[in-house]
Amino acid sequence: MRIAIGSDHAGFPLKERIKRFLVDKGHEVIDFGTTSQNSTHYPLFAREVSLAVQKGEAERGILVCGTGIGMSITANKFKGVRAALCFNEYMARMSRLHNDANVLCLGDRVLGEDLALSIVEVWLETPFEGGRHAKRVELIREIESGCP
Numbered sequence: 001m002r003i004a005i006g007s008d009h010a011g012f013p014l015k016e017r018i019k020r021f022l023v024d025k026g027h028e029v030i031d032f033g034t035t036s037q038n039s040t041h042y043p044l045f046a047r048e049v050s051l052a053v054q055k056g057e058a059e060r061g062i063l064v065c066g067t068g069i070g071m072s073i074t075a076n077k078f079k080g081v082r083a084a085l086c087f088n089e090y091m092a093r094m095s096r097l098h099n100d101a102n103v104l105c106l107g108d109r110v111l112g113e114d115l116a117l118s119i120v121e122v123w124l125e126t127p128f129e130g131g132r133h134a135k136r137v138e139l140i141r142e143i144e145s146g147c148p
């Protein structure tokens with residue numbers, strides 16, 4: 001899978017760890033930065049990853065900041081992006097099964113490394129269930145298309 005990834009300074013260590021994990025699993029990773037723990041601004045990276053997913057340049061996106069909150073708020077401003085902030089494997093699984101989430105947001109300051117990687121693994125492996133959930137995702141699209 002081709003996966004776009006990005007973080008701010010707070011998410012940088014976990015972003016680097018996730019990148020290695022993904023490459024080891026055979027995924028293609030497009031890294032939009034940041035490149036160090038020097039202070040920066042999470043919307044810059046959420047924007048790049050969200051645009052890559054929106055344009056189909058990446059199948060999925062992963063964003064990491066301190067809590068994951070700023071990344072999820074920003075990513076969900078982009079049409080076609082369904083960003084899910086996940087704290088555990090259950091949320092990761094449900095975000096795929098029911099919401100067809102195409103961007104995963106994680107918080108470096110609130111997750112241990114092993115848990116974060118386990119969330120990523122579950123999120124990548126779980127398919128969208130479709131059926132009644134497809135109707136609900138379609139309703140999201142309709143709302144999006146009418147948004148100012």
Ligand code: RB5
Pocket residue numbers: 008010011042065066067068069070071
């Ligand atoms: C940075 O200090 C922090 O605010 C940011 O990483 C993120 O947690 C925002 O939602």
